[in-house]
Structures are given as structure tokens and as C-alpha cells.
Amino acid sequence: MRMLLIHSDYLEFEAKDKTKIAEETDVLNGKMEECLTTFIAVERDDEENVEGIIRGAVEEIEKVAKQLKIDNIVVYPYAHLSSDLSSPEVAKNVLKGIEEELKNKNYNVLRAPFGWYKAFKISCKGHPLSELSRKISPKEEEKEKEKTPS
Amino acid sequence: MRMLLIHSDYLEFEAKDKTKIAEETDVLNGKMEECLTTFIAVERDDEENVEGIIRGAVEEIEKVAKQLKIDNIVVYPYAHLSSDLSSPEVAKNVLKGIEEELKNKNYNVLRAPFGWYKAFKISCKGHPLSELSRKISPKEEEKEKEKTPS
Ligand SMILES: [Mg+2]
Numbered sequence: 685m686r687m688l689l690i691h692s693d694y695l696e697f698e699a700k701d702k703t704k705i706a707e708e709t710d711v712l713n714g715k716m717e718e719c720l721t722t723f724i725a726v727e728r729d730d731e732e733n734v735e736g737i738i739r740g741a742v743e744e745i746e747k748v749a750k751q752l753k754i755d756n757i758v759v760y761p762y763a764h765l766s767s768d769l770s771s772p773e774v775a776k777n778v779l780k781g782i783e784e785e786l787k788n789k790n791y792n793v794l795r796a797p798f799g800w801y802k803a804f805k806i807s808c809k810g811h812p813l814s815e816l817s818r819k820i821s822p823k824e825e826e827k828e829k830e831k832t833p834s
Numbered sequence: 835m836r837m838l839l840i841h842s843d844y845l846e847f848e849a850k851d852k853t854k855i856a857e858e859t860d861v862l863n864g865k866m867e868e869c870l871t872t873f874i875a876v877e878r879d880d881e882e883n884v885e886g887i888i889r890g891a892v893e894e895i896e897k898v899a900k901q902l903k904i905d906n907i908v909v910y911p912y913a914h915l916s917s918d919l920s921s922p923e924v925a926k927n928v929l930k931g932i933e934e935e936l937k938n939k940n941y942n943v944l945r946a947p948f949g950w951y952k953a954f955k956i957s958c959k960g961h962p963l964s965e966l967s968r969k970i971s972p973k974e975e976e977k978e979k980e981k982t983p984s
Contacts, residue, residue, distance in 0.1 A: 767969065803964075805958075808953055814953075
């Protein structure tokens with residue numbers, strides 16, 4: 685997975701037209717202010733461990749969000765960050781999984797729909813931590829702790 | 835070279851702080867409207883043929899600009915598009931070369947300075963051709979035409 689994280693004054697989008705792989709959704713536009721915008725490309729390697737890549741992505745997002753003291757997160761599909769993409773089905777599952785996991789951790793999450801041509805506006809703050817890129821690998825399961833004999 | 839081309843309602847930037855590799859410049863902010871914004875990462879491979887990569891980039895930019903019927907072009911350094919970057923010196927020369935070549939072809943060009951932390955605002959139009967990514971290779975010299983004997 686490739687991810688570009690932008691500390692934003694705002695991110696606003698409007699879905700315009702479907703591509704052939706468009707997600708069915710009612711969320712065709714949205715805006716968030718004072719947010720961490722995460723542009724995400726799910727890659728072929730990620731298909732081997734969907735749960736692990738969701739965990740790895742959420743961990744990385746949370747690390748940056750905590751540094752920036754931010755609760756608002758935009759999850760934005762961005763195929764242009766990679767030339768070795770996963771299938772659309774896997775990408776949708778991963779993006780939805782990241783949304784769900786961040787919501788479980790009490791972040792406010794706006795997720796832009798997958799597979800649509802979208803207009804967007806963004807304002808990047810411009811301080812040294814406001815633009816970061818990451819290559820993220822699947823997070824391995826923690827080893828089950830050795831059970832003490834009962 | 836990796837390039838992300840965005841057909842934009844506007845691109846606006848403000849240079850905030852220098853990094854160690856910052857270009858000396860008086861152009862610390864700028865705005866362009868109805869433009870093609872080209873986010874560019876110059877890569878290590880490009881070092882072998884600086885003139886060729888400038889030609890290849892300009893050719894690709896011009897192709898898209900003509901399709902969109904656009905005369906306004908923003909050249910914006912964007913290291914986050916690659917994990918195999920050229921030296922900063924080569925990157926600066928390539929970006930300046932692209933600016934110069936586009937100006938020679940009568941485009942209006944706004945180039946954002948290299949190596950600064952920059953705030954920026956962009957609005958992407960959202961039609962099918964408004965977001966394109968390209969891997970660009972150096973353009974080879976055309977074979978010198980065989981001279982006819984005098
Ligand atoms: Mg518009």
C-alpha cells in the first residue's frame with residue numbers, strides 16, 4: 685500500500701461520474717475541516733493479507749493523527765500513487781476496513797467513494813509534518829501468548 | 835520521472851520554510867487559475883539524460899495541455915511520487931528546464947520552488963481527463979538526418 689498523508693485545512697469532494705468499477709454509494713459529496721487526508725493506493729501484494737494491511741494502515745494513520753492532535757480523518761482512494769494495484773474488490777474492502785477500524789477508535793471519518801471521477805479541493809497546511817508519504821506492509825498477527833498451564 | 839497531471843480550477847502555493855536542499859528564489863508564493871498542474875518527481879534514472887527527460891516531460895505535458903485546450907501550466911516539485919529520487923541538483927535543473935522549454939512554446943508557466951515546505955490549495959475539476967499519472971522516460975535524440983552530399 686502506498687499512502688500520502690496531508691494535514692489539511694479542509695478536504696472537499698464531489699463524485700461526478702462512475703467508472704466501471706464504481707462503488708454503489710449514497711455519499712456522493714462531502715467536506716471535512718482540520719483533518720488528516722489520507723490518499724491511498726491498495727497494491728497487489730496487499731491481497732495476500734487484507735486484515736493485516738488494514739491494521740498496518742490504521743496504525744500508521746493513528747501515529748500521525750496523534751502527532752498532529754487530529755480527530756478528523758479523510759480516507760480517499762488514490763490509484764495514481766502506485767503502478768501495481770490490487771483488484772478493485774480488494775481495494776474496496778481495504779478502504780472500508782480502514783474506515784470501520786478508525787471509527788471503532790473514535791475518529792471522525794469521511795470516506796470518498798471508490799471508482800468515481802471526483803472533483804476535489806484541498807488545502808495543505810505546509811508545515812514540515814503536513815505532507816508525508818508511506819509504503820505500508822501488512823501488519824502481522826501478534827504471536828498468541830503462550831498459555832500458562834491451568 | 836513520475837508525473838501527476840491535474841486539470842485545476844486553480845493552484846495556489848506559499849513557501850513556508852526551507853529544507854536543506856532549498857532553491858534560492860524570490861518566488862515564494864503564486865496562484866494560477868484554469869491550469870494544468872503538473873506534480874513532478876525527478877528520478878535517479880533521469881540523471882543519465884537530463885536533456886532527454888526534459889524533452890520527454892514537455893512533450894507529455896503539451897499533449898495533455900492541447901487535449902484540454904489549456905495555456906496555463908504549473909510545475910510543482912513532488913518528491914512523494916517516487917521512492918527512487920534523483921539528486922536535488924539534477925531535480926532543480928530538470929524542473930527549471932521544463933519551465934524554460936514550456937515558456938519557449940508560449941505557455942504561461944508558474945513554477946513552485948524546489949526544496950521548500952509549502953502550503954498549497956488546489957481544486958481538481960473531476961472530469962475523466964482531469965487526473966492523469968505518467969511514468970516518463972528520457973526522450974531520445976532524433977537521428978540526425980543523413981546529409982545529402984553537397
Ligand atoms: Mg469546478
